Amino acid sequence: MGLFDVLRGQRAPKRADLDNLFAIGAAAMTLEAAMDLRTTGRAGVCFKNIEAGVFEALIRETEELLAATSSDAGTTVSRHDDPYGFSWVVIDDPDLEDLVTTTHVVSRSLEERGFSEQLLCAVFGFDGPPGQVDLVYGYKRGTFYPFAPRESKRRDNALELRLQSAVGSELPFEPELERWYPVWDAPVAPT
Amino acid sequence: MATRRWYGRDSGLTLRMGLTLFGLGLVYVFFIGALIAAGVGAVVVLVIAAGFALVQILFGDKIALASMGAHVTEPHEAPELHAMVERLCQLADLPKPRVAIARSEIPNAFAAGHSRKTSTVCVTTGLMDRLEPRELEGVIAHELSHVANKDVIVMTVAGFLATVAGLLVRFGVYSGMMGGGRDRKDNSAAVFLVVILVSIVVYVASFLLLRALSRYREFAADRGAAIMTGAPAQLASALGRISGTMSRIPTEDLRAAEGMNAFFIIPAVAKGLSLSSIISTHPPAEKRIARLMEMQAQLDANPGATL
Numbered sequence: 001m002g003l004f005d006v007l008r009g010q011r012a013p014k015r016a017d018l019d020n021l022f023a024i025g026a027a028a029m030t031l032e033a034a035m036d037l038r039t040t041g042r043a044g045v046c047f048k049n050i051e052a053g054v055f056e057a058l059i060r061e062t063e064e065l066l067a068a069t070s071s072d073a074g075t076t077v078s079r080h081d082d083p084y085g086f087s088w089v090v091i092d093d094p095d096l097e098d099l100v101t102t103t104h105v106v107s108r109s110l111e112e113r114g115f116s117e118q119l120l121c122a123v124f125g126f127d128g129p130p131g132q133v134d135l136v137y138g139y140k141r142g143t144f145y146p147f148a149p150r151e152s153k154r155r156d157n158a159l160e161l162r163l164q165s166a167v168g169s170e171l172p173f174e175p176e177l178e179r180w181y182p183v184w185d186a187p188v189a190p191t
Numbered sequence: 192m193a194t195r196r197w198y199g200r201d202s203g204l205t206l207r208m209g210l211t212l213f214g215l216g217l218v219y220v221f222f223i224g225a226l227i228a229a230g231v232g233a234v235v236v237l238v239i240a241a242g243f244a245l246v247q248i249l250f251g252d253k254i255a256l257a258s259m260g261a262h263v264t265e266p267h268e269a270p271e272l273h274a275m276v277e278r279l280c281q282l283a284d285l286p287k288p289r290v291a292i293a294r295s296e297i298p299n300a301f302a303a304g305h306s307r308k309t310s311t312v313c314v315t316t317g318l319m320d321r322l323e324p325r326e327l328e329g330v331i332a333h334e335l336s337h338v339a340n341k342d343v344i345v346m347t348v349a350g351f352l353a354t355v356a357g358l359l360v361r362f363g364v365y366s367g368m369m370g371g372g373r374d375r376k377d378n379s380a381a382v383f384l385v386v387i388l389v390s391i392v393v394y395v396a397s398f399l400l401l402r403a404l405s406r407y408r409e410f411a412a413d414r415g416a417a418i419m420t421g422a423p424a425q426l427a428s429a430l431g432r433i434s435g436t437m438s439r440i441p442t443e444d445l446r447a448a449e450g451m452n453a454f455f456i457i458p459a460v461a462k463g464l465s466l467s468s469i470i471s472t473h474p475p476a477e478k479r480i481a482r483l484m485e486m487q488a489q490l491d492a493n494p495g496a497t498l
Contacts, residue, residue: 140284
């Protein structure tokens with residue numbers, strides 16, 4: 001943010017960064033080996049709600065694209081609204097690689113429609129003996145951080161920190177702990 | 192592909208802003224000249240004024256919060272409000288500010304603090320009671336835009352000049368009343384008179400320019416909120432609701448809050464004069480609502496397209 005921006009009272013909108021999304025593939029293997037955490041088979045793209053018609057078109061288009069590419073045959077997408085006024089495209093697929101690819105496709109088409117600034121985060125659900133933990137990708141920062149939601153709006157910080165030490169070097173990790181924003185009620189828990 | 196922005200497209204607003212800044216600069220140059228003419232005492236005044244500005248920068252947020260009887264909340268005290276702030280911050284890539292709540296029936300909100308890292312966003316209980324969650328989100332996004340735009344520090348720095356000029360006016364008048372020429376020559380008395388006159392002109396000009404600057408920042412924050420939430424109409428609806436309620440509340444009850452107006456989303460004390468459009472710190476709510484609805488219309492016509 002330059003001095004001119006400060007004086008004008010405006011700032012360049014923060015664009016979404018999709019480049020680092022694919023890094024999650026290698027980290028997932030480490031997570032399974034080190035902590036016995038596996039994908040829940042669900043991921044979600046969260047964004048500030050946009051007009052319903054655009055939303056429907058996006059879902060339809062993604063479905064068509066998935067149907068056209070045979071390797072992603074098992075993938076389904078659905079829409080979800082959360083109580084915080086944000087919308088989700090929820091992606092179901094037992095294979096993590098496919099989840100990541102579809103997440104990227106959905107993010108890209110939102111970006112191409114001009115909703116780059118509306119993109120909040122992508123959340124990948126993991127589950128295992130230590131409990132549920134999500135890997136959250138913040139589009140504006142281009143980084144990942146862990147989020148382990150527990151009963152009554154509490155989070156398992158110890159598990160989150162363990163996750164950081166396990167995969168922190170493999171992923172572009174969010175270095176500032178105060179940016180590890182909770183994403184309550186993310187629709188990526190195991191069903 | 193398409194970038195979605197209102198920025199820069201609003202060339203009229205940018206031009207007016209440029210003129211305002213130019214005007215402030217002009218006043219500054221003018222003022223330095225006057226200071227040189229004054230010579231003695233000016234340095235002392237400057238030091239005092241700088242002290243005031245420093246206090247305002249360092250303790251302004253604490254004074255503001257204390258004067259509103261606000262207390263900073265922990266996430267478990269107001270989980271929904273915190274969650275709302277967190278998501279908006281993540282969307283705008285801002286560090287999360289402290290979240291304060293003031294027990295007051297007056298529906299209002301303000302942002303305080305001189306940097307992004309140490310800022311506080313405060314809402315009143317009256318605001319939370321009256322607004323729908325989506326509307327409240329618009330208001331909070333407006334306050335977060337103030338934080339992102341560094342409005343507190345900009346207004347403090349801009350206000351510094353006005354403070355200095357104001358002090359000099361007083362300084363000049365007092366000296367004049369004490370019989371300006373103990374052993375002064377006619378020449379120096381004339382210089383002194385000029386300094387006082389210039390100071391008054393500077394004071395008036397910087398006062399008006401400051402108000403214009405403040406109004407501009409309000410529009411900018413509204414725009415920032417519209418971009419952040421993608422729903423300008425929600426903020427417009429909130430503004431309508433707040434300003435409607437504000438005008439019905441007798442001003443006597445609000446006097447205590449008058450000094451805080453610069454950072455409120457709606458000024459607590461409404462001015463009924465036609466002059467108010469020139470000297471008020473905020474643009475009229477109708478004008479802000481009209482602009483927000485324009486943005487909404489653009490969005491409705493072509494959601495996600497280049498604006």
